[in-house]
Amino acid sequence: MAKMLSLILWVTMGYFLTGQVGAMTHIVGGSFGWRFPANTSFYQAWAKPRNFTSGDKLIFLYTTGLHNVLEVKKEDYDDCTQNHVIKKYDNGPAIFEVTKPGDHYFICGLKNHCQNGERLRISVMKGGESSGGGGIYGMITKSSANSIHNSIGMLSGLLLVLFKLLI
Numbered sequence: 001m002a003k004m005l006s007l008i009l010w011v012t013m014g015y016f017l018t019g020q021v022g023a024m025t026h027i028v029g030g031s032f033g034w035r036f037p038a039n040t041s042f043y044q045a046w047a048k049p050r051n052f053t054s055g056d057k058l059i060f061l062y063t064t065g066l067h068n069v070l071e072v073k074k075e076d077y078d079d080c081t082q083n084h085v086i087k088k089y090d091n092g093p094a095i096f097e098v099t100k101p102g103d104h105y106f107i108c109g110l111k112n113h114c115q116n117g118e119r120l121r122i123s124v125m126k127g128g129e130s131s132g133g134g135g136i137y138g139m140i141t142k143s144s145a146n147s148i149h150n151s152i153g154m155l156s157g158l159l160l161v162l163f164k165l166l167i
Contacts, residue, residue: 022053024056026056027061028043028060029042029046033060034062035118036116037116037117037118044121052124053098053101055098056124057095057096058098062093064091067108067110068088068094069107070107070108071087071088071096071106072084072086073086074105076105077105077107080115082109101124101125104121104122106119107119107120
């Protein structure tokens with residue numbers, strides 16, 4: 001009986017170590033990254049075909065000192081101001097984890113970057129699966145961090161079960 005209970009405990013632990021399977025990692029701007037776009041609608045065009053959900057990650061690829069990322073309120077996004085900064089990321093690359101549904105607004109806070117189109121608005125859906133959306137700017141992948149985390153969690157859970165069975 002004790003072995004069976006132990007087996008169930010270890011399998012359960014392995015399951016919880018696997019993390020979020022459905023979360024997506026979105027590289028903002030695809031291979032272009034986070035920098036001055038060719039036009040002011042570039043980042044909105046990039047975001048348009050994508051569905052964002054809680055648990056997803058946005059990766060802003062940029063060189064520290066040349067750009068930054070500010071999560072701001074809608075008024076700051078619309079006016080390219082920094083009166084209501086929610087969070088500031090100075091060091092690139094920046095990783096933003098989506099934790100709640102609704103609209104999220106991001107700008108580059110350096111001089112004239114936002115006015116020149118370095119800003120992004122995403123709408124996060126309530127639940128459901130994230131989707132990729134293709135196109136030339138699309139670089140959406142299952143998170144390699146999640147894949148590694150899932151593999152390690154599953155492997156460690158299986159090894160623990162085998163170890164316990166042999167003892």
